[in-house]
Amino acid sequence: MHLSELSSQGFRNLSSTPVSFGEGVTLISGENAQGKTNLLEAVALVCGQRSFRGASPAEMSRDGNAFSVCAQVRGRAGVERISVAWSRSDGRSFERSGKAATFREISSMAPAVFLGPEHRELVAGSPVVRRRFLDRLVLGVRPAGGDDLARYAAALRERNALLARERRTRIAPGPGEMEAWTDELCVSGAAVRRHRRAALEIWMTEFTRLAAETAGDYADIRIACSAADDSVESLRAECERVAAVERRRGYSLAGPHRDDLRWTRRGAPLASQASAGEISRTVALAKLAEWRAVEKFGGEPPLFAADDFDAGLSEGWAEEFLERLPEGASILLTSAAPPSRFGRRIAAVLEMRDGHAGRNVSPRALRAVTA
Numbered sequence: 001m002h003l004s005e006l007s008s009q010g011f012r013n014l015s016s017t018p019v020s021f022g023e024g025v026t027l028i029s030g031e032n033a034q035g036k037t038n039l040l041e042a043v044a045l046v047c048g049q050r051s052f053r054g055a056s057p058a059e060m061s062r063d064g065n066a067f068s069v070c071a072q073v074r075g076r077a078g079v080e081r082i083s084v085a086w087s088r089s090d091g092r093s094f095e096r097s098g099k100a101a102t103f104r105e106i107s108s109m110a111p112a113v114f115l116g117p118e119h120r121e122l123v124a125g126s127p128v129v130r131r132r133f134l135d136r137l138v139l140g141v142r143p144a145g146g147d148d149l150a151r152y153a154a155a156l157r158e159r160n161a162l163l164a165r166e167r168r169t170r171i172a173p174g175p176g177e178m179e180a181w182t183d184e185l186c187v188s189g190a191a192v193r194r195h196r197r198a199a200l201e202i203w204m205t206e207f208t209r210l211a212a213e214t215a216g217d218y219a220d221i222r223i224a225c226s227a228a229d230d231s232v233e234s235l236r237a238e239c240e241r242v243a244a245v246e247r248r249r250g251y252s253l254a255g256p257h258r259d260d261l262r263w264t265r266r267g268a269p270l271a272s273q274a275s276a277g278e279i280s281r282t283v284a285l286a287k288l289a290e291w292r293a294v295e296k297f298g299g300e301p302p303l304f305a306a307d308d309f310d311a312g313l314s315e316g317w318a319e320e321f322l323e324r325l326p327e328g329a330s331i332l333l334t335s336a337a338p339p340s341r342f343g344r345r346i347a348a349v350l351e352m353r354d355g356h357a358g359r360n361v362s363p364r365a366l367r368a369v370t371a
Contacts, residue, residue, distance in 0.1 A: 024347030167250030280312035
């Protein structure tokens with residue numbers, strides 16, 4: 001998928017002037033707080049994803065009430081315009097070529113993989129981040145799994161509502177009501193675990209290959225799901241074991257929404273032994289592996305974007321990262337470092353100043369102007 005143009009209204013500090021992108025690797029440069037990350041965040045939203053910074057829509061809106069982002073993309077289906085709009089009164093909505101679309105439809109026709117400093121949490125942070133990573137993988141390599149993800153989310157929401165009401169009122173749900181939603185949670189939850197496991201195996205093939213090509217101990221890293229069994233019977237047994245505690249607490253304690261990814265090296269947790277640099281490099285490899293997996297199995301080469309891509313990386317490893325970037329895709333990188341620091345993979349440079357993107361120029365032309 002190639003991104004050729006993006007425009008926004010009311011999104012953070014971004015100017016409403018359209019931004020044009022060329023082919024290959026575009027470096028978005030500039031000092032801190034000029035809008036580099038905001039531009040990537042806008043790209044993420046219009047591609048059907050959440051803010052990779054974990055921001056709420058109101059936080060991304062300049063006035064807290066509304067914003068819109070529109071993009072022109074080219075994929076195997078041709079050139080199309082896609083857009084996302086949010087308002088406090090109407091919530092979020094998508095359009096594709098002027099017609100209403102779902103976020104799953106947009107995610108499928110405009111796939112994208114994002115890497116930012118926040119993604120260190122894939123190894124060393126909250127399990128929520130790792131579950132979202134797994135579910136993005138499912139949508140990228142097993143799109144049909146989206147139906148089961150949606151079914152599970154609905155069952156979990158309804159079951160939690162029953163548990164919360166029982167805890168609040170001390171009145172048990174009607175006959176068979178809790179049992180019905182527990183059964184739906186177990187059936188859809190087992191399917192979600194199967195999708196996650198299959199998607200992880202696809203991703204692991206690519207990660208293992210990249211890790212083996214990297215100097216150091218990266219080839220010894222192992223990643224596994226915390227849930228050992230993805231059967232309906234196993235999940236039902238989990239629910240039965242914690243049923244009494246669930247009623248006391250008022251929410252569900254068993255299921256894929258509690259699962260995690262375990263990162264280890266030679267049997268020990270990776271986060272407890274890896275340096276900050278090793279974690280940054282591991283996450284970079286993980287995201288490159290995600291791009292490869294989605295490109296092979298998703299049907300459309302995804303856009304790849306990395307915010308402060310050289311943060312936490314040595315100059316040598318930043319160059320190695322550039323050399324490993326996928327060919328034939330839109331690639332957007334942000335950095336506060338001078339563009340002249342980077343090598344031949346950079347095809348064009350956009351300089352951000354106070355929310356405005358400067359003219360898209362080649363690194364050679366930029367050096368000639370600033371010399």
